[in-house]
Amino acid sequence: MKEILNVDQLAISFGNNEVLKCINFKLHENEVLGVIGPNGAGKTVMLNILTGILKPTKGTITFLGEDITKDTIPERCRKGIGRTFQVPRPFEKMTVYENILTGCVYGSRISEKEARHKALDILEKIKLSDRTKDFAGKLGLLDRKRLEVGRALATDPKVLLLDEVGGGLTESEVEEVLDLVRMVKSQGVSVVWIEHIIKTMLEGTDRVLLLANGCDIVCGCPQDVMNSKEVTDIYIGCEC
Ligand SMILES: Nc1ncnc2c1ncn2[C@@H]1O[C@H](COP(=O)(O)OP(=O)(O)OP(=O)(O)O)[C@@H](O)[C@H]1O
Numbered sequence: 001m002k003e004i005l006n007v008d009q010l011a012i013s014f015g016n017n018e019v020l021k022c023i024n025f026k027l028h029e030n031e032v033l034g035v036i037g038p039n040g041a042g043k044t045v046m047l048n049i050l051t052g053i054l055k056p057t058k059g060t061i062t063f064l065g066e067d068i069t070k071d072t073i074p075e076r077c078r079k080g081i082g083r084t085f086q087v088p089r090p091f092e093k094m095t096v097y098e099n100i101l102t103g104c105v106y107g108s109r110i111s112e113k114e115a116r117h118k119a120l121d122i123l124e125k126i127k128l129s130d131r132t133k134d135f136a137g138k139l140g141l142l143d144r145k146r147l148e149v150g151r152a153l154a155t156d157p158k159v160l161l162l163d164e165v166g167g168g169l170t171e172s173e174v175e176e177v178l179d180l181v182r183m184v185k186s187q188g189v190s191v192v193w194i195e196h197i198i199k200t201m202l203e204g205t206d207r208v209l210l211l212a213n214g215c216d217i218v219c220g221c222p223q224d225v226m227n228s229k230e231v232t233d234i235y236i237g238c239e240c
């Protein structure tokens, strides 16, 4: 399988707090890579480095064979790196449709007519076609998460970075999120999916990476990793 993203020896410190010491992983085309790790392990920090919000102290990010470590946030977005935020941040006073349309207009270089068509297509894929005229601020948590994924899809990502898109949801809502991620994968998008819910890692990913103590501790087949001694000792054994 072709490699789309290569993270090599990534490190970041905030003062004396060495949050990431040495993170290495590869993401393949059309793969869903799950990332688990204790609270405060640096998972969100890692996404913030991948999207350019934070600058690493050390390390290299290669995207489709190109070193993007020094690229700006908009450059990375245009090249095809999309993300969702742990706490969804829609434009609350805009409608669901307008939120997606804004992403389509500003995230990809297409005409307004094409953007309108694309927005309707995305709304159908994220199952929000019946909420198009509602203000985003009125949505419940699951629909906010759907909208967050839709806004990311509007920028035509090749890689989508998901930060706890299933967080805070009920068991049946988590099933909806599993379907949402399957839909994203079916569009040919590769995914890095941070989540604390074991079921999502077992049923929704191709490989799982355990991030702890600033390092990539173990990475491999979901069942093997979730049953590994490392995950039991470091992750399941801790209060997450
Ligand atoms: N901008 C920043 N400045 C200083 N410290 C930061 C900054 N961002 C994150 N940190 C610190 O980095 C550490 C890792 O935080 P991060 O949010 O990445 O954890 P996480 O693995 O995503 O945890 P959770 O599972 O709870 O979401 C924390 O100690 C946090 O306080």
Ligand SMILES: [Mg+2]
Pocket: 043, 044, 045, 086, 163
């Ligand atoms: Mg986090």
